[in-house]
Amino acid sequence: MKQLMAANWKMNKNWSEAEETASALADAVRGRLPEDREVLIFPPFTALKAVADAVQGEPGIAVGAQDFYPAENGAFTGEISPGMLTDLGVGYALTGHSERRHVLEEDDSFVGAKTAFGLGHDLRIVLCIGETLDQRRSEQVESVLSRQLEAGLAELPADISGESLVVAYEPVWAIGTGEVAGSAEIEAAHGFVRKKLQEMISPIASEIRILYGGSVKPDNAGAIMALDNVDGVLVGGASLTAESFSKIVLA
Numbered sequence: 001m002k003q004l005m006a007a008n009w010k011m012n013k014n015w016s017e018a019e020e021t022a023s024a025l026a027d028a029v030r031g032r033l034p035e036d037r038e039v040l041i042f043p044p045f046t047a048l049k050a051v052a053d054a055v056q057g058e059p060g061i062a063v064g065a066q067d068f069y070p071a072e073n074g075a076f077t078g079e080i081s082p083g084m085l086t087d088l089g090v091g092y093a094l095t096g097h098s099e100r101r102h103v104l105e106e107d108d109s110f111v112g113a114k115t116a117f118g119l120g121h122d123l124r125i126v127l128c129i130g131e132t133l134d135q136r137r138s139e140q141v142e143s144v145l146s147r148q149l150e151a152g153l154a155e156l157p158a159d160i161s162g163e164s165l166v167v168a169y170e171p172v173w174a175i176g177t178g179e180v181a182g183s184a185e186i187e188a189a190h191g192f193v194r195k196k197l198q199e200m201i202s203p204i205a206s207e208i209r210i211l212y213g214g215s216v217k218p219d220n221a222g223a224i225m226a227l228d229n230v231d232g233v234l235v236g237g238a239s240l241t242a243e244s245f246s247k248i249v250l251a
Ligand code: PEP
Pocket: 008, 170, 174, 175, 176, 177, 178, 213, 214, 215, 216, 234, 235, 236, 237, 238
């Protein structure tokens, strides 16, 4: 299983800024990326082609989309299909990111529909899950993760491989706040996710990568990567410069 170091640029960077950052990142990690680690960049839609071109032929660097709509084509104004993404060289997509759940009000069943549709249409999916601060304070972490996994993976195509599905545990209270979950909290959540995956989809559960996301920075990435059941990270703010993200990638 290759560790996955993913950058979520959110709604940042125009075409030339994205191209410049992706090229600088490729320069910084070229020849230094361990064999068992891969890099994934989620630029905004408008910069997908620029980033795909900038990293084409770079070993171990892939490109993903931050979103897509679960249909092949049709009257869905403003939306983008998986086929439009794979056509650009995009291999991965996010589903269930907390900003889409909480700002764009996507519910569990829509996240599940997207996850299944993307997997069935040649995308690898990074399904994001995580509890809010209120839910943590009221001891609902496991029930929230359980519900999000059950709904998110409810309609999985039968023949998917473990490599094509990634789960990112991102406590909502740690995203963009500078507040990182503690080691014990991360290990407990990741251990629970692994156990739940084993109950739900045992043949591939051990091959599914579980990423941690929430204020990962160059100075905490190494310690987080060393924790049990942490198979990579999903990074927002600290992925916006090649200097910072390359340190995380090589931590
Ligand atoms: C994210 O957007 O998925 C994220 C984890 O953001 P940040 O690293 O800024 O907390």
